[in-house]
Amino acid sequence: MRYTEFGKTGWKTSALGFGAMNLPGVPLEQARETLHYALDQGINYIDTAAGYRNSEEILGECISGRRDEYFLATKTNKRDYASAKEEIERSLKRMKTDRIDLLQIHYVNYPDEMKKIMSEDGAYRAALEMKEKGYVRFIGITGHRPELLARWIQKWQFDQVLFHLSLVQPFALDELIPAATRLGMGKTAMKPLSGGFVQPVEKAIRYPYSQDVHTTISGMVSIDEVKMNLAAMEREVEAEERAELEQLAGDLSVHDCRRCNYCSCPVGIAIPDVMISSVIRDKLGLLPKGMAFFEKNKEKILACAEHEPCRDTPLCEQKCPYQLPMQRVIQEAASFYG
Numbered sequence: 001m002r003y004t005e006f007g008k009t010g011w012k013t014s015a016l017g018f019g020a021m022n023l024p025g026v027p028l029e030q031a032r033e034t035l036h037y038a039l040d041q042g043i044n045y046i047d048t049a050a051g052y053r054n055s056e057e058i059l060g061e062c063i064s065g066r067r068d069e070y071f072l073a074t075k076t077n078k079r080d081y082a083s084a085k086e087e088i089e090r091s092l093k094r095m096k097t098d099r100i101d102l103l104q105i106h107y108v109n110y111p112d113e114m115k116k117i118m119s120e121d122g123a124y125r126a127a128l129e130m131k132e133k134g135y136v137r138f139i140g141i142t143g144h145r146p147e148l149l150a151r152w153i154q155k156w157q158f159d160q161v162l163f164h165l166s167l168v169q170p171f172a173l174d175e176l177i178p179a180a181t182r183l184g185m186g187k188t189a190m191k192p193l194s195g196g197f198v199q200p201v202e203k204a205i206r207y208p209y210s211q212d213v214h215t216t217i218s219g220m221v222s223i224d225e226v227k228m229n230l231a232a233m234e235r236e237v238e239a240e241e242r243a244e245l246e247q248l249a250g251d252l253s254v255h256d257c258r259r260c261n262y263c264s265c266p267v268g269i270a271i272p273d274v275m276i277s278s279v280i281r282d283k284l285g286l287l288p289k290g291m292a293f294f295e296k297n298k299e300k301i302l303a304c305a306e307h308e309p310c311r312d313t314p315l316c317e318q319k320c321p322y323q324l325p326m327q328r329v330i331q332e333a334a335s336f337y338g
């Protein structure tokens with residue numbers, strides 16, 4: 001396993017980070033053995049969030065006894081001072097720890113939200129205050145719009161940034177990662193499998209591993225999944241393979257969707273999932289998760305063509321900051337059903 005200095009934190013982080021988001025979905029004993037196995041294998045970066053159901057409590061229950069062995073990152077999605085402070089205090093209690101190594105302001109996608117967070121009454125002041133008291137060691141930010149994150153990290157002081165980086169979402173490479181590198185920040189990539197749609201799995205994990213990031217968090221819920229992720233990072237990525245992966249990422253990201261979720265569909269179509277999985281389906285075929293997604297959403301996807309209010313001007317397209325042709329993509333996706 002590769003270990004690198006995580007920005008200016010002084011921590012040497014493992015290239016594979018443990019994403020704890022899905023642990024609430026498995027029995028506690030399975031979560032416990034998976035976490036201990038990951039630590040035993042040298043994974044030393046654990047990522048969760050106050051909003052991931054009882055994930056923080058599971059970490060507290062299962063591994064707080066090994067607290068010095070991992071860098072603990074959590075998140076608050078509160079925007080104002082008082083509720084962010086309350087949530088950080090709750091996270092400390094739930095994770096049975098006296099310090100959070102990294103407190104990330106979670107899922108910031110709109111300029112107005114950022115303004116609120118950085119205002120006198122904003123969440124950033126709560127994080128800073130907790131840092132001054134020693135309960136938080138570093139402050140980071142996460143979001144789904146890499147070009148906005150690139151702007152914000154240059155304007156305000158953050159120690160780390162968390163972003164999508166996968167074969168279907170390589171967009172952080174354009175401005176965000178170079179900016180974070182210049183600033184000496186910790187760089188955390190997330191969702192290498194983009195929720196389970198991307199394949200082949202080994203290439204999907206090796207892609208962020210081949211790029212200029214310190215750690216990639218992968219959601220894991222079993223020892224087998226930890227083994228699979230570790231195996232994909234067993235050897236370094238040489239130049240030829242990196243070029244192949246970059247070519248594949250170029251092919252798989254032609255949908256241009258950032259998963260920012262600015263769009264919403266009155267019919268209930270999960271637009272980013274359709275956009276992204278359609279490209280994978282056309283180029284590589286779908287994994288079982290993708291097949292199940294298309295089966296489950298058949299009626300909704302077919303309903304797009306008939307939705308009267310979108311006939312002249314698609315409602316979703318008016319909200320997309322990237323002016324993407326979602327209606328056309330959704331209707332083309334409907335051809336899957338014959």
Ligand code: SF4
Nearest residue numbers: 265304310314316327
């Ligand atoms: S065009 Fe289709 S996907 Fe877009 S909002 Fe209308 S029904 Fe939903």
Ligand code: SF4
Nearest residue numbers: 257258260261263320
């Ligand atoms: S289609 Fe546009 S608005 Fe919707 S998630 Fe993708 S980038 Fe965002």
